[in-house]
Amino acid sequence: MDILPYGDHAILINFENKIDIQVNHKVVHLSDLLHKTKPQGFQYCIPAYCSITIVYDPMITTYEQLKI
Numbered sequence: 001m002d003i004l005p006y007g008d009h010a011i012l013i014n015f016e017n018k019i020d021i022q023v024n025h026k027v028v029h030l031s032d033l034l035h036k037t038k039p040q041g042f043q044y045c046i047p048a049y050c051s052i053t054i055v056y057d058p059m060i061t062t063y064e065q066l067k068i
Helices: 021-037 063-067
Strands: 002-005 010-014 042-047 051-056
Antiparallel strands (some): 002 010, 042 051
16 A cells, blocks of 8 residues: 655555455545544545545645554
């Protein structure tokens, strides 16, 4: 899994780069978890098949804080 900055207020999390239902389940699970827990600064997320983009408010949190 790779966690990368994506522009100035988003994070891109790449899971395994392959077509696999288990990988997609991880993406869906993380998306559901983010919507339920709403971490500080979280605005929305964009799930894809094997990655997820998390958009945050840079006035509230940072890439370094969310990466943890």
